[in-house]
Amino acid sequence: MQGYDEWSIGMLRAEQELVPGLVLKLQRKLVFLTLGAAVEIAPGQFRRISGVVLLTPVETGRARSSWNVSIGQPNGAYPPAGQGGYQATNAETATAAMAGLGVYQTVWITSGLPYIKVLEYGGYPNPPVRGSWDRATRSWVVRSEGGYSRQAPQGMVRITVEGIRAALEAA
Numbered sequence: 001m002q003g004y005d006e007w008s009i010g011m012l013r014a015e016q017e018l019v020p021g022l023v024l025k026l027q028r029k030l031v032f033l034t035l036g037a038a039v040e041i042a043p044g045q046f047r048r049i050s051g052v053v054l055l056t057p058v059e060t061g062r063a064r065s066s067w068n069v070s071i072g073q074p075n076g077a078y079p080p081a082g083q084g085g086y087q088a089t090n091a092e093t094a095t096a097a098m099a100g101l102g103v104y105q106t107v108w109i110t111s112g113l114p115y116i117k118v119l120e121y122g123g124y125p126n127p128p129v130r131g132s133w134d135r136a137t138r139s140w141v142v143r144s145e146g147g148y149s150r151q152a153p154q155g156m157v158r159i160t161v162e163g164i165r166a167a168l169e170a171a
Contacts, residue, residue: 020103027107028098031069033164034109035094049163052109057119057151059132059143066111069094071101076112120155122148 036051056064066078101107118124124144131142143150152159 023103024101027101027105030164031094031098031107031109033167034160035067035069036160049160049167052156052160055152055156055159057143057149057156063111063113063116063119066113066116068108068110068112069097070108070110071097071105072108074108074110074112076110078111078113119149119152120157122146122153124148 033049034051036049036054053064053067056067058064062079062081068075068077098107124147126144126147128142128144131140131144133139134141145153148154
């Protein structure tokens with residue numbers, strides 16, 4: 001029975017030490033893939049997944065900079081109006097949040113922006129009434145079609161989830 005006892009101890013060690021480490025690693029990878037990253041689908045062969053940040057339509061950058069990563073509960077914060085501009089801090093914020101991640105904790109990737117659901121699922125007036133005011137051209141610009149954003153007619157989150165699913169199936 002010596003062999004069985006050694007095997008049993010090895011399995012217990014794997015359960016207590018190796019599995020939690022692998023789970024944490026997978027959780028972190030999934031968060032960064034969701035935000036946008038590259039994934040190795042075969043040795044030396046990478047596939048880029050744009051993720052919710054880069055797939056989010058841009059007018060002022062407010063929607064892109066509204067994505068949050070939090071542990072345990074959603075963070076509904078978003079930049080105030082007039083404070084747009086893409087912030088390269090999405091990855092830095094995610095990295096900081098992930099430092100406190102425990103095994104099997106829920107990681108939230110959220111945006112509290114009031115119109116983020118319209119960007120994802122549509123709901124703009126159809127046909128558009130006037131569009132959005134463009135300060136640069138000092139004119140109205142129609143940025144939606146059929147009730148959906150022209151930049152993201154199929155949304156951002158749904159496309160990201162599908163891209164991750166496809167990459168995992170290819171691995």
